[in-house]
Every structure is written in structure tokens, then in C-alpha cells.
Amino acid sequence: MSPLAKTKSYVQMRCPVCGNLMNRHAVKVIEPRSAKEASRVNTSLGGVVTEAHSCPACGKNAWRAG
Amino acid sequence: MPANKPLSIPVILGTTRQGRMSVHPARFVHERLAGREGVITELIDIATVPLPVDGAGDQIKDPAFSAKMERADGMVLVIPEYNHSFPGLLKHVLDSCLEEYIHKAAGIVGVSAGAFGGARVIQNTLPVLRELGLMTIFTDVYFGSISKVFDESGKLLQPAFVERVDNFLDELIWMVITLRHGRERVDSDTTEGVEGTEGIEGMIGMAKGGAR
Numbered sequence: 375m376s377p378l379a380k381t382k383s384y385v386q387m388r389c390p391v392c393g394n395l396m397n398r399h400a401v402k403v404i405e406p407r408s409a410k411e412a413s414r415v416n417t418s419l420g421g422v423v424t425e426a427h428s429c430p431a432c433g434k435n436a437w438r439a440g
Numbered sequence: 441m442p443a444n445k446p447l448s449i450p451v452i453l454g455t456t457r458q459g460r461m462s463v464h465p466a467r468f469v470h471e472r473l474a475g476r477e478g479v480i481t482e483l484i485d486i487a488t489v490p491l492p493v494d495g496a497g498d499q500i501k502d503p504a505f506s507a508k509m510e511r512a513d514g515m516v517l518v519i520p521e522y523n524h525s526f527p528g529l530l531k532h533v534l535d536s537c538l539e540e541y542i543h544k545a546a547g548i549v550g551v552s553a554g555a556f557g558g559a560r561v562i563q564n565t566l567p568v569l570r571e572l573g574l575m576t577i578f579t580d581v582y583f584g585s586i587s588k589v590f591d592e593s594g595k596l597l598q599p600a601f602v603e604r605v606d607n608f609l610d611e612l613i614w615m616v617i618t619l620r621h622g623r624e625r626v627d628s629d630t631t632e633g634v635e636g637t638e639g640i641e642g643m644i645g646m647a648k649g650g651a652r
Contacts, residue, residue, distance in 0.1 A: 384629070399623040400542045402573060407497045407538075426542040426573075428623035433445050435510050435623070437539040 389429035390436060400426035401440055414439065446480045447513045447616050449473060454519040454530035456487040462551045464590035465583045466518040469549055472605050473516065476613065484508060486533045493532065501536045509537045514545035514616035515574075521552040521561035526568075534572060542573035543623050545615035547608055549581045557582025575619055579611040 387396040403421040406412040411422045423440030451473060453466040463485075470483045489505045509515075519526050546569050550558020562580050569576050581604055583589055589598050596602075 397624055397626070398628050399626060400573070401628050402539075402542060404538065408499075424539060425628075426539060426623075428620075430624040433513075433620070433624065435540070435542075437542070 387425075387427045387436060387438060389432060389434050391434045392429060392432045394429050394431040396427040396429045396434075396436065398425050398427050402426065446478050447613065447620070448511050449479055449481050449514045449516065449612070449616060450508055450512055451481060451483050451516040451518060452530075453483060453485045453487075454517055455522075455527045456529050457520075457527075460520065461553070461586045461590065462518055462520045464594040465549055465551055465581075465586070467594060468590075468596060468601070469516055469518060469581070469605055469609075472602070473609055476609065479613070482508075486530055489533050491533060491536060496532075496535060497538070498536075505533070506537050506540060509540035512540075512544060513620050514547070514612060516547050516549060516612065517565070517569075518549045518551065519558060519561050519565060521550060521554075521556075521558045524560045525564045526561050531568065534568070538572060543619050544574055545577060545612055545619050546574040547577050547579070547612040547615075549583065549605075549608070551583045551586050553586060555584045557584030575615060577608075577611050577615050579608045581605055581608045 384398065387398065388394070389396050402424050403416070403419045404424055406415055406422050414422060416423050424437055425440040426435070426437045428435050451466055451470040453460075453463060455462050466483060470481060473479060473481045484505070489502050491500050491502055517530075519530060548562045548565055548569075550562045552558045552561070559582060562582075566576055581601070583601070589601065590596060
């Protein structure tokens, strides 16, 4: 398992459009853009962890905090 | 990838200036792209994106622009070169989104009044797009000496640009298709993946011709 995957127990996201299971295709570390995000900085990785997901059924893209 | 879902590839006109000549290549590229089967596109003029200039990112995000970027599978950026770099307002608009761009393809069309065809603006834009999460292609289009390429009405004066733009779009569409497959099918944890996705073992199996 990759180090990033260990940052969160991975539960597949449900597509908000069609309800299918989505694919998590990216785990991106970004600079915090607000006080809320600053409060959840992963100090080991040096930023806020964000997951990007896409739906293989309808193509919907979505994201959530990692 | 759903076979019946077309590829969404908007064309972004990256300047707000009055009298901008970049509108002609933007319309031309949009027209060539609109003629591709299985592609839906629209011309997004950043002059029409309502953003305040005293904020940034999520705080000022335009919901309509954000939704277009979320739906997009890739994009074409038509960017004039201003003092060797990109228009500040284009950067401002692009910076208003982030997650929307992740693992999507971007192709750049440079425009300049001089002979270099926006080569410098293209080079200066690449690190920005990379940080946003966009995947850039290795083919660009250089509209140099723009007043000799289009007349004031927008008529193309140099037919060679038809083939150049089509070659650029071929590469962009390949990248758009490939990245959409990756977004929808290849898990970010390539060592394991999850059910229904292709981790590294699945990809190796495909490369060896094994059935999945």
C-alpha cells in the first residue's frame, strides 16, 4: 500500500449523480486555502490531502478531503 | 468509459482586452474541434466570467465556470503573449478552481503579434497548469504575426494552420481519452487498487495481453 493510501481508510465514494461506486484516481496534496483547510494540514505530507474521484458509469467528477 | 458520453473539451479564450486578435484563433480552433465526432465543446470567453479581483480561489469561484471545468475532460487554452507571459486575468480565472482540473488534459495555443507565436507564453504557462493538476500535451500551435494569419474579420489567410490545428487536436483528444480512462478506471493506489479498478497488476496483465 502506498504511503498516501495509508492516510485514510479507503471507502469508495458514491457518485452523487447515478449512485455508482466511483474511482479514486488522485490523491493530491495542496496548499491550504482557508482557515478550515489549514486546520487539517497533514504535516508529514506538507499540505492538505484531497482525493479526486470519477464515476466510470456516468463520468461525473467529484472530490473530498483525504 | 461510457461509450455514449461525448468528450467535453471547452476552448478558453484567455484575454479580456478590447480589440484582441486572439478571438480569431480561438474561434477557429473551436470550429475545428466542434467538427470532431464524439466531442462537445464551447468557447469560454474569460471576459464573461464574473470574478472580483480582490479575492482568490474558492472564495470567489464562479459556479458556472466551476461546473464547466468539472464537466470538462480536457481543454484548449488560447493565450496571447503579453510581455513574454500570460494575461494576469487568465491566471486569476484559472486559479479560481483547482480540484476541477485534476488529471485532465490541456493543450495550449499561443498567439503573438510578433514572430515567435507565443512560444514564451506557452513555456511560462506550463508550470502553472502542472500545479493545477492539468496534464499538458507535447503539441502546441503557434499563431505568430497574428495579423498576417487572420484578417480583421477573422478570415484565415494561411491555410497551413488547418493541418497544424488538426494535428494538435489529434494529440489532445488522445490524451483526453486516455486520461478519462485513467480517471474512471485506474485507482490512485496502483499497488492495490479496489474492486472494479485497474491496479498495476491489472495494467501489466493488459500489457501482456492477458484477459481481464
